[in-house]
Amino acid sequence: xxxxxxxxxxxxxxxxxxxxxxxxxxxxxxxxxxxxxxxxxxxxxxxxxxxxxxxxxxxxxxxxxxxxxxxxxxxxxxxxxxxxxxxxxxxxxxxxxxxxxxxxxxxxxxxxxxxxxxxxxxxxxxxxxxxxxxxxxxxxxxxxxxxxxxxxxxxxxxxxxxxxxxxxxxxxxxxx
Numbered sequence: 454x455x456x457x458x459x460x461x462x463x464x465x466x467x468x469x470x471x472x473x474x475x476x477x478x479x480x481x482x483x484x485x486x487x488x489x490x491x492x493x494x495x496x497x498x499x500x501x502x503x504x505x506x507x508x509x510x511x512x513x514x515x516x517x518x519x520x521x522x523x524x525x526x527x528x529x530x531x532x533x534x535x536x537x538x539x540x541x542x543x544x545x546x547x548x549x550x551x552x553x554x555x556x557x558x559x560x561x562x563x564x565x566x567x568x569x570x571x572x573x574x575x576x577x578x579x580x581x582x583x584x585x586x587x588x589x590x591x592x593x594x595x596x597x598x599x600x601x602x603x604x605x606x607x608x609x610x611x612x613x614x615x616x617x618x619x620x621x622x623x624x625x626x627x628x629x
Contacts, residue, residue, distance in 0.1 A: 465558035
């Protein structure tokens, strides 16, 4: 029997984030992977309308995370009209994803922290996002990082599987 205390697991390689266009080959490959995962979880890909240009600065950002030179994570934000924290500039998080082989290494927290920091630096006061009930790890991540449930919005607002969350970036809470 292996004694984990005597042989701790190797630390995960650091995640290096790079801003790329939505059409970057690594972004496209990871987007295809997350879409395949949505098909496995929900029976169809995410059909939310997405204009790739909305992820270009200054109204948006798309990042790919690299570990040991391999693309293993994505995350993005884009300006939105959804308001959950009063009349403040809000961005929507999209395409948060870590490939299965790189999960449980803290990469999703690294990506989410970066998205929050860059959205705040771009002048956004709140973030919103939509996920689904078949993704309990994602829901736990967002709740653990201070996101609060908000009224459903967007393409899946009427879906019983949809769960939406919001967070004020100034830590004032979404009701503020």
